[in-house]
Amino acid sequence: MPDRPKSSYALVWGQVLAMIYALARSNQRGRLLLLCVGLVVVIAANTFGQIRLNAWNQGFYDAVAQKQVAAFLWQLQVFGLIASSLLVLGVTQTWLHETLKVVLREALTYDLIREWLEPKRVYRLSLAGEIGVNADQRIHEDIRHLTELCADLGVGLLQSSLLLITFVGVLWGLSREMAQTSTSIVTAVPGYMVWCALAYAAVSSWMSWRVGRPLIDLNVERSSQEAGLRFALVRVSESAEAITLFQGEADERRRLESEVGRVIGVARRLANGLARLTWITAGSGWLAIVAPFIVAAPGYFTGSLSFGGLMMTVAAFMQVHQSLRWFVDNFSRLADWRAALLRVMLLRETLTGLDTLVEDAERIAFREGEEAKLVFDKLGVVLFRGKAMLTEPHVEIGPGEHVVITGDPGAGKSALFKALAGLWPWGTGSVLWPPGQAIMFMPRRPYLPPGSLRAILAYPASPDGFAGDAFLAALDRVGLGHLKPDLDREDRWDRMLPLEEQQRLAFARLMLHRPRWIIFDEAISALDEDSRRLILSIFENELAGATVISTSRRPSGDMFYDRVLHLVRDREGTLTRRGSSRSPEAWSLPSGSPVQSGT
Template sequence: FFEVFNMSAREAWKDYYGVASLFWRSGTSAAATGKRFLHLCAMLLFLISCCNVTLSFILRWLMSTLEMRDHGSFLRYLGALLGILALISPMETWLNYTRDRLSLAWRKWLTQHFIGQYLEDRNYYLIELKGAIDNPDQRLHEDIKHLTAHSVKLMVDGIHSCFQVLIFFGVLYSMSAWLAFGQLGLAAAGTWITVILGKRLVRMQKDQQRHEGNFRYSLVHLRDHAEPVAFYKGEATEGQCIDDRFGRVCQNWEAVITWQRNVDFFTTGYAYLPILLPYVLVAPLYFNGTLDIGALQQAGMCFQKLHTALAMVVHNFNDLSAFTASFKRLRDLQLALEKRGYPPPVVAHEEGSEIIVDKVTVVLPNWQRELVTDLSLRLGTLSDSVLVVGSSGVGKTAILRTIAGLWQSGRGRISCPSDPSKLLFVPQTPYTTLGSLREQLLYPNAISSDATNDQLLQVLEVVCLQSLPHRVGGFGAVMDWSTVLSLGEQQRLAIARVILLRPTFVILDEATSALDEPNEARVYRTLQEHDIAFISVGHRPSLVQFHRRVLVVSEGGSCELVAAADYKGQAYS
């Protein structure tokens, strides 16, 4: 079964335990609550099993009274039957409720745990950068949901099956040893055949999850880049890409349902065997007078209960295949999150009050090419500024990413503040969070900031966006800001964040490229007025006047730092 995932049963258990034990061994109140729910499930299952075996005897005696036409005894056993059913019904309802609460508690804790690791130390960025894990969003959403739901279901079914086997095997053995051991052999053969037939189905289920994730990503990608696609009129190309990915979804799903049909030919027939076999095996005992009609009825019920318990793998095969794919994908994500950072050598980052770049060599994260070699730079406080220039592709943005700590591949040492309130990075396309206009302005400190609306409005006036609150319905308005605001407005909004946060340093990666020169000049003068030191990447010659020094990055990775007054601009393109 587990060969589909290139692992043995022992490795599969190790992977599953590595993910599942995170919750059960966490020592949190959520884990304690989960254990209480599990104990309650076990208790209810035991009581239900006891009621079921009692029910089998009551049905036996009820059938015997019918055979003997004993009206008084029939009414007594009928009342007992109603009493047992009145007990079983609420217990099964509470069992389903408790099982669902356990699944929810487990999913809630595990999701929060994985998201915490995903956001820690910029793991979300590194995983995307390395491309080691496909569709992490699907793993955090779908796979955790499947893992917890199927785990709880399989645990509850497993406990129930154990109680059913222990109780009903004894009852069945007391009637007919052949019938009891025949059921064990039937269950073993059915399980083995189902696993053999279903191995291919497990592999298809694994591929289906990957194809579904890729198809969903293509739709999200189109939504996130709707405007560029519209400008290019690229609907045909995008449609072809989406159709190709959806075609793989349908093609694989067609294979799944076709092979599921083949498995169902066996499992459907197998499900009817417990209806036939007990009567075939026990009927001779009835005809020779050893058992009465009630015992025959009880034997049929016990056989079916025992069959259901022993054939757990057969009846839950689809859940097992989806469950196995889920915990394998989650285990891969867990291991990727634990392998943090870059392989050595890396650029050493230290905490400091200034930005100091000491003999740094910047390398692509895949280690295929050196972009910048032996760079040294020092940026002090109080409006110190450096403009990074050079032709496209030489590594200007790579320098900024390395200073900000996003890239660590390379050599050398960087000392700078790590607190975003002291060092802020502003990209060319600003990030717009899922929230209100107030949260856009105060990001990433929207939760802790106590800025008033009047203060926010004053900052918006500085960046010429004073009409924005009125236009969108106030600071509490929640919109898709990446589509509501133009790129120029988004860039000015990002500068407003800088003014509100007032960091010591800010790194601007073509952060004013969508602004006209008067607005761009206003932005840089505002930064200077607030004594914010900055490093900029830009292509406009007009930017030189706002910087004290210019770092010229050349092809081959060499760098030259010159005074802005001495910079001639020949290397500028």
């Protein structure tokens, strides 16, 4: 696991404030505020009910001790009224609590998806090292876990704090009454019961903190290893055909067993840590059963407290102790919350810092020109080692031209394609775009999003923006007429169709959108001969006015291209920040993960 900044209170509070900021700017902030206010009101009312229930203890147990039937029956009626009120408040609190979890998750998930899908960020995050590998799990699983823990711990802390404040006052009052009537030196100490409860809770809390502190880092490591295992399993599932063809099952099994071994190793250390913590939490809980009786015993045996007063004092002591030991009972959950907060907010911090990283580095200047032409001026794309450069320092491409850019393997053709698309902006020189022109980029392997064929053809626009017959005509034109009956069938077409038909489907998408400028990353040269002839005929007829720029390993033998540009690799170049000689592997994103670059 890569190094990360050490945990500190400043880091925690910074991430909490970042989370609050994200919630405050979400569309759900109004509902969140109402839910929080409602919970505060209900918890305050519940606390008042607990005070009344505690006071009821004295009358009820005195009636039992003195065998007063009438008083006993009356106290049962009082209990029914208090219990009914607390039941209504409890149900209301549960509904508000669970609804808060849902709205918190909704707000944070929408916020992180919005940050993730800002233009170019998805790709740039994939270059950010480990944090970019499992972004899906952080958005799906870690946000769910974080919001549930935030709601549970927040409600629990508020409730415990209110109960502590109120019952410290009750216990202090009982201690004062005991001191006025008792002859014991011990009970004569002002607030004797309060100090005993505070001391008991402080000792158990300190011991829990000392024993349970390593659980924070273990929970962070567990989340990371679980994400790695899930990614490995998904990769095997998606690559099942290739693994089977190469008979690589044994190798994949060894790799998966290694991932499982790391997960199990962390789980075992976590289990041992939780067992050690249980010695403290369970031991403290068992001792708490008799501790209030021991503390209140001097007052009872000297006659300062009746039996009902003793039970009321014990109940108040238990409430104070239970509130104070909230930290003890929830230490493992606090460690889990800290780990989830770190993973979610580190992803958000990385996403919001990606744009700053791009601006700080030496990069290609992109701007819109005044004439309808594409201009490359001293364009160079920085690679992991070296720089990809066109042999012509100044290139102008006009409307309707067909230009192919060739280069040897490793020259940086794919890097140039990504640079023109804005995915890899690091480099030198400038690119002047034609003003107000629609430009479409086609990667080597087409992207088919989940959904119907109609939606795939219209992507990224809505199918409603095109005439119904246009979809059928496009499929016929690229030789996929047999798919017309399935036009509205939703499926994983990227798995259903062979690569050749996926490529043809991508060109059918071009026919619908009819862009004026099209840039390919070997998408044409990767076609078989029959598909190539079919697609080139489209550019000679339906898309005759479109400008085509394509990368290829070698010039084609046909007359489709008007010009050939050559791309070469200058191995002296390197990727640096402005004013710095640091190489790309030394860069760091906000997450602390090194930037990984490639062609």
